[in-house]
Amino acid sequence: MESTSAQGQVFALVDVYNFYVSCERVFNPALENRPVVVLSNNDGCAIARSNEVKALGVKMGMPWFQLEALARQHNIAALSSNYALYAEMSNRVVSILRGYSPDVEVYSIDESFLDLGGLEKLWPSFTALGQSIRQRMRQWIGLPVCVGIGPSKTLAKFANHIAKKNPGFNGVCDLASMDEAQRTELMAGIQVGEVWGVGGRINSHLQAAGIRTVKDLRDTPPAWLRSRFGVVMERTGAELRGISCLALEEVAPPKKEIVSSRSFGQLVHDLQSLSEAVANHASSAGEKLRAQGSVCNAIQAFIQTNRFREQDPQYGGSIVIPLPNTSADTRLLVRAALFGLKRIFRPGFAYKKSGVMLMGINNAQTTQGSLLLEHGADERSQRLMKAMDALNSRYGRNTVSVFTPSSPKPWAMRREAMSPCYTTRWSDVPVAYAR
DNA sequence: TCTGGGGTCCTAGGACCC
DNA sequence: TCTGGGGTCCTAGGACCC
Numbered sequence: 360m361e362s363t364s365a366q367g368q369v370f371a372l373v374d375v376y377n378f379y380v381s382c383e384r385v386f387n388p389a390l391e392n393r394p395v396v397v398l399s400n401n402d403g404c405a406i407a408r409s410n411e412v413k414a415l416g417v418k419m420g421m422p423w424f425q426l427e428a429l430a431r432q433h434n435i436a437a438l439s440s441n442y443a444l445y446a447e448m449s450n451r452v453v454s455i456l457r458g459y460s461p462d463v464e465v466y467s468i469d470e471s472f473l474d475l476g477g478l479e480k481l482w483p484s485f486t487a488l489g490q491s492i493r494q495r496m497r498q499w500i501g502l503p504v505c506v507g508i509g510p511s512k513t514l515a516k517f518a519n520h521i522a523k524k525n526p527g528f529n530g531v532c533d534l535a536s537m538d539e540a541q542r543t544e545l546m547a548g549i550q551v552g553e554v555w556g557v558g559g560r561i562n563s564h565l566q567a568a569g570i571r572t573v574k575d576l577r578d579t580p581p582a583w584l585r586s587r588f589g590v591v592m593e594r595t596g597a598e599l600r601g602i603s604c605l606a607l608e609e610v611a612p613p614k615k616e617i618v619s620s621r622s623f624g625q626l627v628h629d630l631q632s633l634s635e636a637v638a639n640h641a642s643s644a645g646e647k648l649r650a651q652g653s654v655c656n657a658i659q660a661f662i663q664t665n666r667f668r669e670q671d672p673q674y675g676g677s678i679v680i681p682l683p684n685t686s687a688d689t690r691l692l693v694r695a696a697l698f699g700l701k702r703i704f705r706p707g708f709a710y711k712k713s714g715v716m717l718m719g720i721n722n723a724q725t726t727q728g729s730l731l732l733e734h735g736a737d738e739r740s741q742r743l744m745k746a747m748d749a750l751n752s753r754y755g756r757n758t759v760s761v762f763t764p765s766s767p768k769p770w771a772m773r774r775e776a777m778s779p780c781y782t783t784r785w786s787d788v789p790v791a792y793a794r
Numbered sequence: 795t796c797t798g799g800g801g802t803c804c805t806a807g808g809a810c811c812c
Numbered sequence: 813t814c815t816g817g818g819g820t821c822c823t824a825g826g827a828c829c830c
Binding site for chain 1: 795796797798799800802803804
């Protein structure tokens with residue numbers, strides 16, 4: 360039998376109930392006891408729901424137009440999101456948590472892990488510690504939080520789920536101090552899909568294999584999990600048995616990729632509008648890059664049509680533009696992104712989304728550039744094919760190559776991979792290539 | 795009519811090398 | 813008709829998270 364106390368590890372997961380909604384309620388008490396949703400960018404869909412709204416059956420990400428009638432009927436308050444406010448509230452939550460444990464991992468905007476190892480001596484029980492956190496959050500910043508405690512991060516997450524769903528726990532569930540039989544009973548009563556790390560796909564595979572509850576997963580042989588799903592699920596199984604495999608990460612490592620993207624409020628058709636958006640994305644991604652003191656060696660620009668409008672022709676274009684040197688310079692990033700955009704833009708499509716991704720962050724090695732094109736025999740594709748041939752004969756075989764990806768996408772794609780010897784000189788490539 | 799924005803890790807398979 | 817084997821590096825894609 361694996362002992363949980365042998366390791367002596369205890370983690371807490373503290374998370375805020377319906378975070379965005381709770382933040383809004385702090386500053387507008389009239390929203391208390393009212394159904395409230397917070398909407399995404401462009402007020403497109405629901406990204407946070409109060410308990411009252413959840414009870415009405417509104418799902419995460421539900422589009423506002425499907426929700427509107429229900430919202431009127433039940434007098435749901437619908438708010439546009441205010442990320443600056445949520446970020447500020449999140450910082451306050453974290454600073455309070457640091458008063459409880461020196462080791463805090465900020466996992467997301469509304470969740471933090473705490474290392475409680477050794478703190479049992481300072482408190483009558485971990486539950487008492489959890490209740491103190493709850494009270495202090497309420498009194499100091501007005502936010503309701505929920506605390507889960509367990510010998511691994513996965514169990515702390517699981518405990519948090521139990522505390523949230525069962526009013527009897529009064530917002531704090533301590534699995535670390537619970538006896539084995541009681542823990543097993545709780546696990547037998549909860550669906551495996553609730554476990555941290557079990558998403559939709561793996562859930563259906565597990566169901567098919569007869570693994571339905573958290574207890575079932577805990578008792579599944581590790582070798583089977585490994586062979587079926589890989590090391591990640593094997594670790595999840597171990598974590599459920601109280602063997603801590605995931606360490607607390609107190610210092611957030613620098614980001615390895617940085618994305619800035621947005622959907623448009625209305626469909627856009629022209630290169631000019633896309634250029635403005637992409638230039639803004641490149642500039643704000645650059646800001647994030649500099650904020651973490653990094654440089655990158657490539658920038659990807661991408662544009663997409665509206666994937667929900669199946670009746671419309673679909674197109675997704677993306678291109679990676681390697682930079683001559685690692686850099687975080689806004690003008691360079693913008694210039695490279697716009698250079699790429701011109702190459703992927705195709706007239707005649709209705710675009711819904713655009714963005715950029717910074718790649719090769721803090722990596723001196725050159726990231727290879729590539730160009731995705733809509734598959735077709737149209738004139739532009741033909742011109743590109745000719746250009747490819749020219750490049751191949753000039754720079755040697757396979758400088759540029761083509762293949763068809765195996766996974767289905769809403770648009771058919773063809774890829775040209777260009778070797779760095781060509782693409783790193785993007786800044787002086789004449790327009791003859793794409794025009 | 796209208797459908798979010800950001801990330802991470804792991805693995806398979808291809809390119810390339812000896 | 814025959815057609816090495818092992819290692820590394822890189823990328824795309826699949827899965828997950830909030």
